[in-house]
Amino acid sequence: MAAESNSKSGILTLEKVREALIKQEDTIISRLIQRANFPLNSPAYDEGKFPSFPGSLLQFVVKETEALQSKVGRYENPEEHPFFPESLPLSLLPPPATPPVLHPAAGSININEKIWEFYFDELLPLFAAPGDDGSYASAASSDLDCLQAISRRIHYGYYVAEVKFKDSPQDYEPAIRDQDRDGLMKLLTFVDVEEMVKKRVAKKARVLGQEVSLVDNANAKTDKHNASEKYKVDPSVVSRLYEEWIMPLTKLVQVEYLLRRLD
Template identity: 60%
Template sequence: MARVVELDSGSGVSDVRLSLDSIRESLIRQEDTIVFSLIERAKFPLNSSAFEESRCLDSGISSSLTEFLVREIEILQAKVGKYDNPEENPFFLENIPHSVFPTHKYPPVLHPKALSVNINKRIWDVYFKEMLPLFVKPGDDGNYPSTAASDLACLQAISRRIHYGKFVAEVKFRDAPQDYEPAIRAKDTEALMKLLTFEKVEEMVKKRVQKKAETFGQEVKCGVSGDDEKNYKVDPLIVSRIYGEWLIPLTKVVEVEYLLRRLD
């Protein structure tokens, strides 16, 4: 998470200082996690049987193997306090189990009425229907448990990045409430989208993730001279496209959704 400076004024109310630079630093660091998780997932073919609905032998309910895994893991992770962290947003938990251990007290950075913004249903659909077929090979090798675990890693990294939009929106609002308040009161989503967009930053993000995919995903060859052809585990242009078509736009959707609730 971005470094948060918490000042106690003596009144018991925390004044949490955030900066856009520190938030962006965190987004940059999260790129590494996302790029590595895509590279790991690309070891397996599409394996669509893992995420297509089938009847669960145990309970008889309809669920895909991947959905079953994610639901069970989320319950376990909630019990060790994962969702006490405002950066984490579950895919399936409506009632989050309490942590069985004492948990860290996260400084209250986000606006209480806006922190429940959660677009994971949309992220789930977009990930399986649109992103995944772009960066993995077609086919089925039957290795569903490992494939599902890799999908979980990608989904959680992508979801964390997209929902980080709440922190981005909070800091932008605090920096210029006079600009945002009229658009929030008018529920003018177009104006909000315009206010929070920095095209140059988006271009830089797309270029940087392309470079990271080239660097982290390059096939390493030893002792082969005169062979300059580079092979990548995931096409770097696809990684850039994933950011440009889904990760950045969905982060902006979260920012707008958050801002619309910021004055409630």
């Protein structure tokens, strides 16, 4: 998957980086909707359930998919990280010709373990209905699609951090020299932007996840936010995903990157 053009061109502005994050919202929400087409399908996550695989069916799907994607250069993009980095095959393509935009520190910051944990332990049960319809391969591929979109969004924090640093090195450098995590967190946090993000993603979940029918529903016409209206993924879950996990982890990536930015 190609990185957005701003990450390749070297002309990084906060506006462009934020535009890229906004586009990624659509991808994340569409993928959650896709996963919600299947019930939880818990046997896909049981280790040893299928003797043909060493771990769970899900782990098998993720490892095999990542091996293939690694060979075609997916992980040459700094914002793309594998969930199983151990013994991945190398890319068969020549390295990217464009000069790197980021400090090399980006390569050593991978918080996919945290992402994996919250996705399976907390998020998935909030939007996948209980039950088992036997379509384990589809559910597992769909999980990987969600995980990759969320991971990419969170690790995009490198670009956010880089552009904020370049815009005001005089503010960031003292905090970096003091290795002051709290100070950096304060500098890079924009509460009003975060509030807008939460509202926008809930709205997108309402628009992208509405049931479309040829018959007009009188209630839907008069009350767009009717509580009885059914969405494919609950908009409040999407808003919570951003509030509790995506935005805090994007900021964690920013802090980790900035702490190493002067190395």
